[in-house]
Amino acid sequence: MSNLYLGLMSGTSMDGVDVAIVDFSKIKPSIIDCKTYDYPPALVRTLNSLCASSGNELVAMGHADREVAEVFAHAVNDILLKNEISASKIAAIGSHGQTIRHHPCGNNGFTLQIGDPNTIAVLTGIDVIADFRRKDIALGGQGAPLTPAFHQAIFRHSHHSRVILNIGGIANITHIPSDAQQSVLGFDTGPGNTLMDAWCQKHLSLPYDANGAWAAKGSHDAQLLKKLLNEPFFTLPAPKSTGRELFHLAWLEQHLADYPKSVSKECVQTTLAMLTACSIAQQINQLEGVEEVFVCGGGASNDFLMECLENELVECDLRTTDDLGVSPDSVEAIAFAWLAYAFNLDMPGNLPSVTGASRPAVLGAYFPAH
Incomplete structure (x- = not known):
């Protein structure tokens, strides 16, 4: 299996997606490239509206789910083209998605990220690992932050x-x-x-x-x-x-x-x-x-x-x-490449001491391209 992974991260600023190509063939990951791709202004407005209650939310979310995925897929295809790397060389994409609601506490707490991983897989031809937060919440955790496991592995x-x-x-x-x-x-x-x-x-x-x-x-x-x-x-x-x-x-x-x-x-x-x-x-x-x-x-x-x-x-x-040795703008995207890598190696991606989950767990779900 290839040791090349891509990480996709869009945070609460909702301005675009960070994309990182990471090589995990050695003990310390090697960052091949990292770029930021802006969201179209109309999508930014939609995403901001989805952070609060409004009319016809479900339909708006459904469309935005596909639109975010299309931006993510374009970013993947573009960065691979610029680095002359074939999609077949990538083991998997780790996609965080775009958070639009995060209510982890109380009965039936939840977190919601959009950016349909099926669409990303189809448009890139690369397997996608996504939906990293909800397993931790199912185990009684906050579902966040998830980057500490990566920080521990790389920066201790x-x-x-x-x-x-x-x-x-x-x-x-x-x-x-x-x-x-x-x-x-x-x-x-x-x-x-x-x-x-x-x-x-x-x-x-x-x-x-x-x-x-x-x-x-x-x-x-x-x-x-x-x-x-x-x-x-x-x-x-x-x-x-x-x-x-x-x-x-x-x-x-x-x-x-x-x-x-x-x-x-x-x-x-x-x-x-x-x-x-x-x-x-x-x-x-x-x-x-x-x-x-x-x-x-x-x-x-x-x-x-x-x-x-x-x-x-x-x-x-x-x-x-x-x-x-890691650009401040690329750390989060690299972390989600690492979470995809951890998924493929059957390694836990959460730290119960951080999130409050009842146990460590392999995080994410698999969305095959083929």
């Missing part, structure tokens, strides 16, 4: 206790102790870029605040920050996960409506950057013995956010996964 260091911090739309951390006998911990910390992006889209008509330039012009409002940090999610014990179901523009605007004084739009953006930095740092600072924090995801490119985060962290070095 025998002498340094590390945190891998992913700042996508939502931020999550993986704590990897240097002692292999200690359990790996991982959980969502709260908002990553999602609130900053939403505020920027509303008031600047830009998809995001490039390098945090707008936020850097202002100063944060300490009382507003304190009010936002009172959100109960931040003090919940792990395992825990969240999404845009909680941290969305209406959540922010309700807090602003209840706030007794007027705050400039620029000041709000600065405060949101501080909210992300403080909510992450508070939870990392509670972990024992952390020496290094490596950042991946879109937030790694936000210079102002990284500066805020560095100021809030206590006694640990802050770097990006570039220093580990």
Whole structure:
């Protein structure tokens, strides 16, 4: 069997799909290529509408399920063409899909990702492994985050206790102790870029605040920050996960409506950057013995956010996964290539110490191309 896999990942930012070609023939995976492919604007609007209740949701979701899959398949075919790699050389595609709802708690908790894997398999001619989260939820887990098992396999260091911090739309951390006998911990910390992006889209008509330039012009409002940090999610014990179901523009605007004084739009953006930095740092600072924090995801490119985060962290070095030889933009896509690889090798893809599942499990379902 080939050791070449593709990983497809689209996160809570809902702006496109990251695609990675990964070679697992050696102990440390080799990344052949990684690219990002944007969603068409009309699909972005549909996906955002599917994150909240609306009319005719089921039909809209059905169409979007196929449209997302078509974007994913185009991305696969394009990156293989550019690298002159035949589809027959790929063992499988690991597709995360696009999350549109994540409600893992309570009776019959669920998570829902779209991007029909059957369509991806047909349009690429490559077997697809998908639907990674629901087995973990069936076992009583959160179904998220799933990347810690990959982080443990690839980034553990025998002498340094590390945190891998992913700042996508939502931020999550993986704590990897240097002692292999200690359990790996991982959980969502709260908002990553999602609130900053939403505020920027509303008031600047830009998809995001490039390098945090707008936020850097202002100063944060300490009382507003304190009010936002009172959100109960931040003090919940792990395992825990969240999404845009909680941290969305209406959540922010309700807090602003209840706030007794007027705050400039620029000041709000600065405060949101501080909210992300403080909510992450508070939870990392509670972990024992952390020496290094490596950042991946879109937030790694936000210079102002990284500066805020560095100021809030206590006694640990802050770097990006570039220093580990992996581009911050490719880590999540590589992780889902690894989950497909783990599926084919009958290896567990979850960590019960992270998700709260009752046992380790092989994650995913198989969608053959032929």
